[in-house]
Amino acid sequence: MTKIPLAIIIPVYNEGLNIGTVLSAIDKNVSTPHRIYLVYDFDEDDTLPAAQQFVDQGHPVTFMKNPQRGVVSAIKTGLKTAAGECLLVTMADMSDDYADVDKMYRLIEGGADIVCGSRYVRGGRQVGGPFIKKNLSRAAGLSLKIIAGLPTHDSTNSYKLYRRKVIETFEIESDGGFEIGLELVVKAHIAGFRIAEIPTVWHDRAKGQSRFKIIKWSPKYLKWYLYAMKNALFTRGNSK
Template identity: 35%
Template structure:
């Protein structure tokens, strides 16, 4: 089973080298067939030049450039329309996600045959390092609202770091979110549309270089829009978008 890793990158020249080298070395160490798809989201720094140089060192690195429209969601979607693997993970360029956790996701999917694997930083075994206090409060409140409104138990919907089978990702289209609200759209659609998933504890580490692209003040209404959309689909769609299950053929004796 080939793993694709989609990484959006905007002005990440300081972080991207360590992220890609560590990710590649980890996947090779565990013998995982893979490709690393980085979408350069029209960066204004030297991100593209760094990526082109890294292609000489990392044979599984594929570089896309999204000329526009730009934004986190658009960059991720650009990669999700072009990956070649049997499953695909969204991974951050700033090394906030741990490649060893991705290996756990991958093996969990293979062992269970599940449609998706979601990470949780807040369940037993998960951890956060240098997580800003205000951001943590907002995160916990937002996820509580999502749980109550959608009637789910999963506690880390806003965590972008997740793994989906190709068939699952196809079943979540069309994508709506142009920004960070895509991180909410994908898992909620998967849940609403009947795809099964496993939850694996994961870790998160605050970036060492650059600045976060997530602007909380700008995202509140966008998160609410996509949450409301998914609630409407769950409540009123009458299962029109549900995962299609193929019934096994019944042998008829003659």
Template identity: 45%
Template sequence: MTITARVSVIIPVYNEGESIVRCLDRILREVLLPAEVLLVHDMPEDTTVPYAQEVARTDPRVRTVLNTYGRGPANAIRFGIDSAAAPIAVVTMADGSDDPRQIDDLARLVDRGVVVAAASRYMPGGQQVGGPRLKRMMSRWAGRTLHWFARVGTCDATNSFKAYDTDFVRMVGIESRTGFEIGLELTAKANRLRLPVAEIPTIWLDRQLGESRFDLGRFMPSYLKWYFFAFGRRLTAERIMARRPAVPPAPADQTLEKESSASG
């Protein structure tokens, strides 16, 4: 009997190699809701692929898709959400920094009616362990000021570890094309639409697996754009939708070489 997924876990990957097995083991062990796990890669030769294939052969929840929207984490996340079969999408990283036990809790918040559910490092009970000092300071400052002055519904608008109502995301669209600012963009759009955003505390650990590719200087302009967008009067859905860039073709179902594994 086929079980319909209630949550799609979106993981952008880039040459994670064997370390992806440890990441998937944690997620598949801790996520109890009916789920699919989408590993989104930019190129067929990505070193994540053969290791993910081994896991996919034994666990049908795992599905690896080739991103055709363009390289980079923003495009991978956009492609993953567009590929999601479930009504709820949770974006998490492949580096071990996020707590997979909280995926179910975030998804349940969306199931209860919020459009964005954030795992928050900066609310009471949350914590950030490690990471570059400047990045920590700027992220905390942005999160706190957006919470205090823009009333965005979370103390941690910049964290990528969030759950989304996929209908909401597809309605407002994703304009980000560079880095990990999608979490901030969608939080800001929900705030301008006056749609509900909620949060739970999380303990974020600096990357445990592989090397970070976060480039603060390159991504900063996009973060600032969405930071300032969060402030302002209420917008209608029509005005938000009018901002959307041209919609690319819908992604095809690109399961990772299951056919080849089945044939030998």
């Protein structure tokens, strides 16, 4: 199969302390041809001068300004605008394991439309992070797999690789934050796209401040959780 260009989308917000480590880790671990898109909100973001050093050294990094502030808008902007037939969403805090990227890409080459990095499958795990967030995420992923039939144990994880046609198929409705990953995997499953998963190890950030807002965003996740559950019940009801 012809190589599919890979776009790595990273929403950033004052990640000057982390971005050098992230870009170095991607350079070390990802052999799939790729370009990195740093999506930022404002020109004073301290990520930009730290990342510019890598640009000056010839690294495949592009700065992309978010037309609206906020992480969900940054992810949408990256998904809609980045050039590439495969689109990876990852964070700028070294929480994701970039040794997984080539494996995820190979699954796309093998026919998958979405590949989910899963913390809750054999070989995956979550290191650190708030107790409530961790257990809510695990419970949501397990129940969505068992009851709604989603083919992943970790539907809430943002670390996903999408084939472009998936992104072009749906209008993204998310308006909160990282629930966008759950929205897309739920809609893709219902539409019949092929979803795969691989184990991944997630680490809580060591530097900087997390942008995850569990109280504010929980209702946003709940919307897509219930959407998946209602669809599963409706489908089963009609099949009887």
